[in-house]
Amino acid sequence: MSRLPFYLVVALLLVIGIGMSVHRHVEFEVPWTPGEQRQVWEIEAQVNFRADGGPAKVEMALPSTQDGYRVLTEHTASPGYGLTFLEENGSRRARWSIREARGSQQLYYSAQLLVAPQARNADRPTPKPLPAVVWERPYDTAASEVIERAWSRSSDPFTFARELIGDFTEDRQSENTRLLLTQFDRVPLLVRLLNQAGVAAREVNGLMLEHGRRRQSLTSWIQVYDGDQRALFNPADGAQGRPDNLLLWEASGQSVLEVQGGTNSRVTFSMLSRNQPAAAAVRSQLARGSDTLLNFSIHSLPLEEQALFQTILLLPIGALVVVLLRVLVGIKTSGTFMPVLIALAFIQTTLVTGLIGFLLVVAVGLVIRNYLSYLNLLLVARVTAVIITVIAIISLFSVLSYRFGLNAGLQITFFPMIILSWTIERMSILWEEEGPKEVLIQGGGSLLTAVLAYLAMNNPWIRHITFNFLGVQLILMALILLLGNYTGYRLLELRRFKPVTED
Structure with missing residues (x-):
């Protein structure tokens, strides 16, 4: 029978699992390792104006995800005001409104922005140059000569913009540029000259990020377009x-702040920088509900369910350890996946406490089970008696531990009681049929497997990977399928060939 479909399924699982994990890392910047730190900027904008006593409406530009920065959270504080968020062509604005306002008014907007090198600008349409720019005399002649001088020394829109702006610096100013500056502000003038020359450009406003700065204002920059390419000057x-520390607050060429029904309006900014774990920094991005199938996230669940899944997603790791040890090494265990459940209990109790508790419960349970064997009970009744016995043993050990001040002994209640009961039952039957040697072999194999599964499942990197990258579950499935196809010798079986090698 052809094994091609089997290997195709395995390859498909590997490709999908790896693809989901890589997409999640690239798109949402989920780190591969735990403990990574990310820089987060907390920025607060304060709008101040004096209301006239009637209706007032305030619009302010808001930052968007852009090259190097991703908006994590945002909040406003505006008692008595109605608030709506507007978004059009990649530009975001906040609009406050109130029926009656008088005197000094303060509105607050705060945002957390993650420093994300892989973040990209929101799509904004390229501005079209104005078809005709009208100048009054003698500014029309001066503008034409300034444009012609810069145009002759350039080869494309970007070099033209650099030469044009350079002509307005103090050491290169001519009579024409000085004449224009007496009538127009520098940035609107440069944008107007660029548009007259047929170069698409707009004025944008950015915030220079410096830790601990207060009452900062936005600075004006010029964004120039050459087809689909853009450059900032x-x-x-x-x-x-x-610059790396420049956050474009308004990048659509619109006004930063518009106030109707008030005067003396201004907006100032305060900022702080701090580091926080990368997983916490991207959690809000993952939980926004924007996940598709490729970035499906456990983070969208409530915290209680997240904590539950954090443990459940470790089970395939323990199962992989069991498959490796049983299929490739040949270790015998009491029950196929009993060691995985014992390893989960070790995670809750710590390894040393768990081992001591497990050995005590099983040893006492075997003694009591040996007595029950003389009563000739039916299987169901006997197992039920063992379950009640295990509960009694665990309760007794917990009370004694508490009395003697050994709080670690209280954690023995994390052991799966039904699994312990069946383990005691199997070991007792095995003792009667195969003898104590086989009990030690299978019991020791179970403990060794449980310890190795615990070490794998309790590893911080593995816990981080399994919880944050669900594609890993498909990869584990593919590996287990491959191991299930193995029909060769186990390592422990090679000792049978030792006499052959000696000969």
């Missing part, structure tokens, strides 16, 4: 490129 010196 400093209007002061013509430097091309965006």
Whole structure:
């Protein structure tokens, strides 16, 4: 029978699992290792204005996810005001409104932004140059000469913008540029000249991020387009490129703040930088409900269910350890996956406490089970008696531990009582049929497997990977299917061939 369908299924599971994990890491920046730190900026914008006593409406530009920064959370504080968020063509704005306001008014907006090198700009349409720019005399002649001078020294829109801005610096100003600056502000003038030359450009506003700064204002920058490409220019010196600490607060060419029904409006910014675990920094992004099938996230569940799944998702790791030891090594265990459940109990009790508790319960249970064998009970009744006995043993040990001040002994209640009862029953029957040697072999194999499964399941990196990358479950499935197809010799069986090697 052809094994091709089997290997296709295994390959498909591997490809889908790896693809989901890589997509999750790239798209949502979920780290591969636990404990990674990410820089987060907390920014607060304060809007101040004096209301006229009637209706008031305030609109303010809001930051969007962009190159290097991702918006995590945002909050507002505006008692008595109605608030709506507007979004159009990648531009976001907040609109406050109130029926009656008088005197000094303060509105607050705060946001957390994650420093994310893989974040990308929201899609915004390229501005079209104005078809005709009208100048009054003598500014029309000066503008034409300034454009012609910069155009002759450039080869594309970006070099033209750099040369044009450079002509307005103090050391390169000519009579024409000085004349234009007496009538127009620098940044609107540069944008107007670029548009007249047929170069798409707009004024944008950015915030220079510096830790601990207060009452900061936005700075103006010029964004120039060449087809689908864009570049940012400093209007002061013509430097091309965006500084690493520049956050574009308004990048659509609109006003930053508009106030109707008030005067003396202004907006100031305060900012703080701090580091926090990467998993916590991206948790809100994962839980926004924007996940598709490829980035399906446990983080969208309530915290109680998340804690439950954090343990459940470790079970395939323990199962993989059992399969490796039984199929490749040949270790015998009492029950197929009993060691996995015991390993889960070890996670709750710690390894040393769990081992001591397990040995005590099983040893006492075997003694009592040996007495029950003389009563010739039916199987169901006998197992039920063993279950009640195990509960009594665990209760007794817990009370004695508490009396003697050994709080670690209280954790013995985390052991799966039904599994312990069946383990005692199997070992007792095995003792009667095969002898104590086989009991020690299978009991020791079970403990060894449980300890190795505990070490694998309790590893911080494995706990992080299994919880944050669900594609790993498909990879584990593929590996287990491959191991299930193994029909060769086990390591412990090789001792049968030792006499052959000696000969």
